[in-house]
């Protein structure tokens with residue numbers, strides 16, 4: 001099985017989750033490639049059985065480098081006739097999206113549109129969305145957003161427990177494949 005883990009990260013939270021996913025896949029015997037979105041464009045998505053795409057929430061949407069990657073990939077695949085009406089599912093192709101967020105104002109709802117956006121990319125490509133993972137992350141450089149927001153004290157997150165949950169989720173995905 002071949003897997004691709006792509007992500008963007010400004011302050012390291014999403015990177016931590018991406019690396020955890022990548023390492024868990026490798027430990028499970030999967031041939032996994034880890035790339036930031038800026039360098040992932042040449043990767044041909046249909047060559048992979050499993051694709052993970054991760055992003056933080058910036059004003060409850062993916063930040064520009066993630067949007068740019070998705071726009072460029074969609075343009076390319078539209079030109080090649082891969083984006084089909086009714087988005088038929090490709091056999092054996094699965095995608096997982098992961099989002100890190102701080103939720104200072106409205107909590108989880110600040111992450112949800114990002115996960116849905118990434119999931120729509122996967123679905124338009126014909127990949128079955130096998131998971132939508134949301135991970136709380138400290139708002140680095142803004143203390144009050146990490147202590148007085150809707151989610152309370154989120155300093156140090158994603159923490160060990162958050163990453164262990166991710167390891168568990170990745171292993172569940174791998175088990176479903178056996």
Ligand SMILES: Cc1cc2nc3c(=O)[nH]c(=O)nc-3n(C[C@H](O)[C@H](O)[C@H](O)COP(=O)(O)O)c2cc1C
Nearest residue numbers: 009010011012013014056057059060100102103137
């Ligand atoms: C410019 C900027 C805007 C952000 N806007 C939001 C937001 O609207 N909602 C939210 O929940 N978190 C927001 N955050 C917090 C990040 O989503 C959160 O800290 C995330 O885990 C950062 O991931 P990263 O370290 O991989 O960049 C914002 C962070 C930055 C730097």
